[in-house]
Amino acid sequence: MADKSIKITVENIFKIFGSNPDSVMDQVRAGASKSELLEKTGHVIGIRDVSLKIPAGETFVIMGLSGSGKSTLIRHFNRLIEPTAGKIIIDDVNVMNLGEAALREFRRNKISMVFQRFALLPHKTVLENVIYGLVIAGMKKAAAIVHGMEQIDLVGLNGFENHYPNQLSGGMQQRVGLARALATDAEILLMDEAFSALDPLIRNDMQDQLKELQARLHKTIVFITHDLDEALRIGDTIAILKDGELRQVGSGAEILLNPADDYVERFVRDVNRARIVTIGSIARPAAQLACSKVTAASCKKLLTTQEAIIVTEAGKPKNIISREFFARYGSAGLKSKKSETDDVACINQSATLEESFSMLANSDEMAVVIDEGSKPVGVITPKVVLKAMARC
Amino acid sequence: MAENFPQIFDTRSFRINIDEAFNWIVANYGEPLEILFLPVLKMLIVMEKFLQWLPWYVVLIALSGLTYLACRSWKATLGTAVMMFLIGVIGIWDPAMSTIALMLTSTLLAVLVGVPVGVIMSRSNTMQSITLPVLDIMQTMPIFVYLIPFVMLFGPGKIPALLATIVFAIPPVIRLTNLGIRQVDAEVIEGVTSFGATPRQRLMTAQIPLAMPTIMAGINQTTMMALSMVVIASMIGAGGLGYQVLQGIQRLEVSRGLLAGLGIVFLAIIFDRIAQAYGRRMQQHLHMGS
Ligand SMILES: Nc1ncnc2c1ncn2[C@@H]1O[C@H](COP(=O)(O)OP(=O)(O)OP(=O)(O)O)[C@@H](O)[C@H]1O
Ligand SMILES: [Mg+2]
Numbered sequence: 067m068a069d070k071s072i073k074i075t076v077e078n079i080f081k082i083f084g085s086n087p088d089s090v091m092d093q094v095r096a097g098a099s100k101s102e103l104l105e106k107t108g109h110v111i112g113i114r115d116v117s118l119k120i121p122a123g124e125t126f127v128i129m130g131l132s133g134s135g136k137s138t139l140i141r142h143f144n145r146l147i148e149p150t151a152g153k154i155i156i157d158d159v160n161v162m163n164l165g166e167a168a169l170r171e172f173r174r175n176k177i178s179m180v181f182q183r184f185a186l187l188p189h190k191t192v193l194e195n196v197i198y199g200l201v202i203a204g205m206k207k208a209a210a211i212v213h214g215m216e217q218i219d220l221v222g223l224n225g226f227e228n229h230y231p232n233q234l235s236g237g238m239q240q241r242v243g244l245a246r247a248l249a250t251d252a253e254i255l256l257m258d259e260a261f262s263a264l265d266p267l268i269r270n271d272m273q274d275q276l277k278e279l280q281a282r283l284h285k286t287i288v289f290i291t292h293d294l295d296e297a298l299r300i301g302d303t304i305a306i307l308k309d310g311e312l313r314q315v316g317s318g319a320e321i322l323l324n325p326a327d328d329y330v331e332r333f334v335r336d337v338n339r340a341r342i343v344t345i346g347s348i349a350r351p352a353a354q355l356a357c358s359k360v361t362a363a364s365c366k367k368l369l370t371t372q373e374a375i376i377v378t379e380a381g382k383p384k385n386i387i388s389r390e391f392f393a394r395y396g397s398a399g400l401k402s403k404k405s406e407t408d409d410v411a412c413i414n415q416s417a418t419l420e421e422s423f424s425m426l427a428n429s430d431e432m433a434v435v436i437d438e439g440s441k442p443v444g445v446i447t448p449k450v451v452l453k454a455m456a457r458c
Numbered sequence: 459m460a461e462n463f464p465q466i467f468d469t470r471s472f473r474i475n476i477d478e479a480f481n482w483i484v485a486n487y488g489e490p491l492e493i494l495f496l497p498v499l500k501m502l503i504v505m506e507k508f509l510q511w512l513p514w515y516v517v518l519i520a521l522s523g524l525t526y527l528a529c530r531s532w533k534a535t536l537g538t539a540v541m542m543f544l545i546g547v548i549g550i551w552d553p554a555m556s557t558i559a560l561m562l563t564s565t566l567l568a569v570l571v572g573v574p575v576g577v578i579m580s581r582s583n584t585m586q587s588i589t590l591p592v593l594d595i596m597q598t599m600p601i602f603v604y605l606i607p608f609v610m611l612f613g614p615g616k617i618p619a620l621l622a623t624i625v626f627a628i629p630p631v632i633r634l635t636n637l638g639i640r641q642v643d644a645e646v647i648e649g650v651t652s653f654g655a656t657p658r659q660r661l662m663t664a665q666i667p668l669a670m671p672t673i674m675a676g677i678n679q680t681t682m683m684a685l686s687m688v689v690i691a692s693m694i695g696a697g698g699l700g701y702q703v704l705q706g707i708q709r710l711e712v713s714r715g716l717l718a719g720l721g722i723v724f725l726a727i728i729f730d731r732i733a734q735a736y737g738r739r740m741q742q743h744l745h746m747g748s
Contacts, residue, residue: 146648174654185649189667199653202663250653 073122073254073286074143079152081138081310084109087150100309112138113149114310120303122253125280125287127301129294129333135310136290140258143288144177145169156254174203178247182259184239186231192242193218193227199250217245220279237268244276248283255287261296273300294337298322306330318342338420339455345422346415348454349435349444357384360404362397375410375434375442376403383434383442385410412436415443419451426451484610495617498567502616506559510552517555518542521728528735538731541724550702550721557698557725560616560691561684564623568680572628573673576635577661586636593629601626601690609694619696627683634676638669674737681733685726699725 082090082103090098090109100111113135120126130136141147142154145161154161156176164172178199186195197214201207218227221241231239240260247255261269277300280287291297297304298318305315306329314326322342325331352375353368360376368374369389376385385403392399411429413422415437426433426448435444509517518539525538545554579589604625608618642665650664666673692700699718706715 141648144652146652170654170656172654173652177652179649179652181645181649183643183645185643185645187646187650187664187667198650198663202650202653202655202659246653256652 071122072119073124073156074118074120074288075155076116076118076120076142077153077155079113079116079139079142079154080150081112081135081142081147082109082150083112091151111310112147113142116152116307116310116312118305118312118315120286120288122286123284124302125289125300127289127291127297127304128307129291129297129304130307131292133309134307136292136307137258138310139307140179140256140288140290143254143256144173144179174199174250176252177254177256178250178252179256179258180240180243180247180260182262184231184236184243184263186239186242186246188231191228191230192223192234195231195242196227196245196249198246203250214245214249217249220248221245221275235268236264237272240264240272241275244279248279253286255285257287257289259290259292262291262293269296276300294333295341298337298342306333340420340423341418343419343454344415345413345417345419345435345446345451346437346443348419348450349415349446350450352386352434352442352445354381354442355387357404360387360400362400365392365397365400373432373445375445377442381441383410383412383436383440386432386434386445388432410434412440412442413446414438419455422446422451480607480610488611492612492617495612495621498563498620499617502559502563502620505563506556509555509559514542514546514551518546524732525728525735528732528739530735534731534735538728541728545721545724548717548720550699550718553697553699553702553718554721554725556696557685557688557700557722560620560623560688560696560698561681561725561729564620564627564684564687565677565681567620568624568628568684569631569677571624572631572676572680573635576632576673576676577639577666579632579636580639580665589632589636593633596625597629601687605690605694614695616696619691619694622694623684623687623691623696626687627680630679630683631673631676634672634679635669638672638676639665641672642668671737671741674733674740678730678733678737681729682726685722685729688722 080091080094081087082094084090084107087109090103090107093103093107094111094114098106103109103111116139118126128136128139138147142149143156143161145164149162159172161169161172187198190198193211193214196217197205197207197210200210200213205213215227218224221244223238223241223245226234226238231242234242240263243260261272264272273296276287280300289297289300301318303315304318304321306313306321306326308329314321314330316324319342321330322334322337322339325334350372352373354377355364355368355374357376357378365374365387369387369392373389374387375383376387378384385406387400387403391403411425411433413425413433413435415435422433426446432445432447434442435446437443521542522535522539526532526535529535545551575589579586601622604622605618608622612618612621646664646668647660650660655663688696688698689700689703692698692704699721702718702721703715706712706718
């Protein structure tokens, strides 16, 4: 989106592993493939010519299969790995030009990281781990503890501050990792497969918690995952990486609906669409009919191609007349429809299919799709929902 | 008769050169070196005198207490007490105290030198590939070979005994410090680095603490090797239990050698137990679960 300011700019980053990366750069730029280069020179391409713009306050997901270079890429942002070529600009500062001391300051204040296997210090308590970044940056212990307790509170670990990491479950340990990263008040949060080591249930919890935290804190989050469902769930923008190359960048819907190439296509094939596709995108159009105007004649005219929604004088949906219903009961049925007082089932158009299941299960046959202002925009039936899911 | 190996160059003059060079060092630097190591000698003597001055039951209780703290087992504690008591009973208390003093002093110095060397070694692969063969040579070279240069430099006495013991006993602590630091989980190191730790902070807050069980294993081995050196060190004037063994050989008294040998075994068991239990205790905190 154009109105967001760009926080991180990645410009033409290359990373080659091996004894003399610079010597093979020409071949790489000329387009040598990964296996070709490995065979000929013994060098491995980690990242090839990646450029990205990451907006401030967004959750930016980088996705790819194992070995696609995700960890390598994310480690460039805080320079745990130095690129072979290219640069990274964060808030107008070229991170590649930072000297040793400036780099330390940058890591202490600006950017923090959560790791796949937590990377906690096993000989320190939860609290000591959480305030680690503050203490090494020279904050007074008392102040650091106050601040650390706030973070522990934030991730819901009260009462565990004096436990050691090995006394906690995986999910709890990762909460410690998250609290530690939040404690330095860094604007940028790097998360390298932060939830991959957790059970599915705990993982869902953590994803929810991250979304909730993000809604409050508005950090710029770079999140790595190999799980498309996770990417779609928490990412505002998703970048897909293969063999160190960027294949596609876009919102979840963009990637689902218009995969850039076969690789992305195969990636999204197995995705759980129920979580991504919104009700609005599959709703069927319907005519609107004010309550007082419901007559056999008007219905006959309207109900040739679509259903009709009876609305109150204020425009609120009140009931639905389907073509089938009208054909079966005629004008006698209309009367009962008009006098029914129960509210008709309504589903917000931005709800995902999955979120609509319970609503649809409880409604008789159809439900009204409404927009943010509670105005009806169409109708939906369980059949349509099932069809949308079956299409994949 | 088999054919003799042909003489390719004159080893005699080669050896003479080495010997002369070393003699020159002894002549010119012997005295400054001796002065340099005087504080170490003082430390050793003070420790020895202090241990011998302490009433026997104080030492016995102190060592038993240490055993209990490390092992948390009454059996082990009782064992220590009984063994220390037996050392007194068989009349080798004083030599045992000087042996403990020599062992503790040389272990302490070996650790003070060895841990930093191990840390440096862990920082660079070049450093490691240079140091490892040197350590191999140090460990396989017959112990007696060390005695010659040290005795020449300092004359027979406690300093050469101490130094030879340190040289002999230092390799494990260097090796295992290096190994321990290299084995620390790379992600944890990335973790502390990503929060802006300086190399020094990284060493003190992550690498050393996480390598501690391995370093402790090295210190344990160093202690045991120092103890095994006491007999040989006694030949150049270290005194202690080793000297009793040596006297046993000289006077052909089996009993003297046997009792002193028993004393060495007792000390070895006691210190091994303490060091090992301490290492395990540390390990528990570090590696359980996760
Ligand atoms: N230190 C290294 N030396 C040599 N090659 C490396 C090094 N680190 C990574 N690579 C190579 O770079 C490529 C990308 O590795 P990376 O760890 O970034 O993948 P990833 O996407 O994070 O995979 P995973 O999902 O398994 O974590 C791989 O082919 C890997 O072999
Ligand atoms: Mg990875």
